[in-house]
Amino acid sequence: MLGVLLLAFSVVSVASAELCKPDAQNAFKVRLSIKTALGDNAYAWDANEEYLFKAMIAFTMRRYSSKSTTQISNVLLCNVTDRVSFWFVVTDSSKNTTTVPGSEVEAAIRMNRNRINSAFLLSDKTLQFLKISTTLSPPVEPSTPVWLIVFGVVLSLIVAGIVFLVVSGIQQRKKKNKESTERENLEEKGEVTITIENGIPCETLDLKAGHVNGVFAADDERFTSL
């Protein structure tokens, strides 16, 4: 009797060892980076955490397909390393010798990734299922790009400034024209005195600081001709 039990036990353990080993069919490698994620609050990975993991996978399978009757004992873990990485495989609940197809497991985990992550206080990057790629969430994009809005504001300010300056310049010039025609009319009547020097009104002598004296600045005579 004892011998039969021993034999049965060894057969089961051999069978489970065959089912769960690195690169086995339908097996997945999991890698956790607890210290990276939690720093000082990191928990140690022990048998209790493994139990939780098995429970989460069983929960995932049940949630994915309502017909599933996966038990915690159906989830097999093996090759746990110090990195905290291990392989797991889900066996069929009706027959203990076959494994659930990998595609089903993958789909189930994809569906419930959030729940699994939050059970371990980790994220997609720190709890990695190596063969299952994550779908990344796209960034939130508003209907009009933000930069166009800012561009529009700045553009309207600049255009308003230009229009204002141009219009005020035209107005100033009109006023000056009116003033000069008024003054011409007054000149004809001889009522306004303008300082005149050698027949030229002083205002038009609008030179830069200092006058150039024509006697001393004759260009062509500076050098002896070539």
Place this chain on the structure above:
Amino acid sequence: MQGGFLIPYIIMLIVEGMPLLYLELAVGQRMRKGSIGAWKIISPYLCGVGVASVVVSFFLSMYYNVINAWAFWYLFHSFQDPLPWATCPLNSNRTGYEEECEKTSSTQYFWYRQTLNISPSLETSGTVQWEQALCLILAWLVVYLCILRGTASTGKVVYVTASLPYCVLIIYLIRGLTLHGAVNGLIYMFTPKLEQLSNPKTWISAATQIFFSLGLGFGSLIAFASYNDPSNNCERHAIIVSLINSTTSIFASIVTFSIYGFKATFNYESCINKVILLLMNTFDLEEGSLTADNLSEMKDYLMAAHPQEYAQLSPQLKNCSLEAELDTAVQGTGLAFIVYSEAIKNMEVSQLYSVLYFAMLLMLGIGSMLGNTAAILTPLTDSKAITSRFSKEVISGFVCFINCIIGLIFTMEAGNYWFDIFNDYAATLSLLLIVLVETIAVCYIYGLRRFEKDLQTMIGRKLNWYWKAMWAFASPLLIISLFIFYLSDYILTGTLQYQAWDGTQGQLVTRDYPSYALAVIGLLVASSTMCIPLGALLTFIRKRLKRERVSTVA
């Protein structure tokens, strides 16, 4: 921007910058005319020098405003959380990041793909990018707004564009020096590299930097000095201006290098962390067993313990080096955008620093553009034929419009390559030649003794022997040697090459210029340098004709 830049910079400042600045200010103050008129007075055969300055300013204004367009683009994109260059965009089926972005960093991807949408070579021109075109039009509208009313309004704008960068630099100085790893950048900046000092390219870029930052050879200094009081002490002004200028440059480079050091340290540490992660994952080691300190010993141990797996892994294991990160010289104007946006994205409150930085860049760029357009507009407004028919606003608007239309070339997909052509060749050689001709003209054609006497009557003090030595010997000799180096470098390498962005590899590759690009380069250099001999020739012909006319009349 290389480390150990200080020594060539300071030497060039003392030998070239200060003497030439004093020379230009003195010429303007003595001759009391703008650049074209002043050189005509020194010798009628030199009227081409002023024209060459105007041509160089014209080329500069054509391409420089594109930088402001890019600054606007980055500024507008800084109002998002997270910054758009902080993360890579997702690929079409959302399983990972864009392929091109994976191969290079997210900031380079943002610059090359989302800002420029650069084509793989100069030949494939592509279409005009409407976003960049909009930003360029906005930049030209801003410039038009500032120069609309002439030099009077420009003066008021310069108060803002000159003071704001100082405020931002101080903020960045405080932030930069407190960043982790900033010290590495500062050490790198102050250690001179002997092999770089022997490379003439370093000296040339230091000289070009001095010329550009002081504005030598553009004719604007002569024009401004001609408005000065004749007894103004331009010697003191020249020394003060160049000292303030270089102090600002050194101050700015301290800020730059501390941020550079932060970026390099950050990249170095991420590289180390990636290597650590890779090793931990492959060999299933416990977390925390591999740190930056014991990395090399652990690598040796692993290589001995598991040779096959380690050999499989070794192509992916990069040798992370802080020196290599500090040495990465990004080409051209990309430096200001890529390096800084990369550093900014890693700071806290990155939006604020981003807005400040690009606003500062914009102020500096607009300030430079104002000087350039003033240099073009002054000869136009001085000529009576044009001002009698069109008002000031119309002339400025016309100039801005023409430049904007030409500038649309730089917004095409291959536009950045054309920009690099203009940036490298439009001003550098011509400026050197103009400044050389100026120095030789004043010292040898006008006569150093005569100039010395003029200065003595103006300032009232005897000219120091230092200035005389610099003007007569040191500066021209240095410029001639720079010229010789430029030409010999070109002859030795045979053909000119440029850096093109290869999207498939995610890095820059070197290519040869096609023949029409070489023709454009030749045209750029020739059109400004040929003005000088052409001017002399025209004056000679005119004198000949006048003499013949006089002799026939007599």
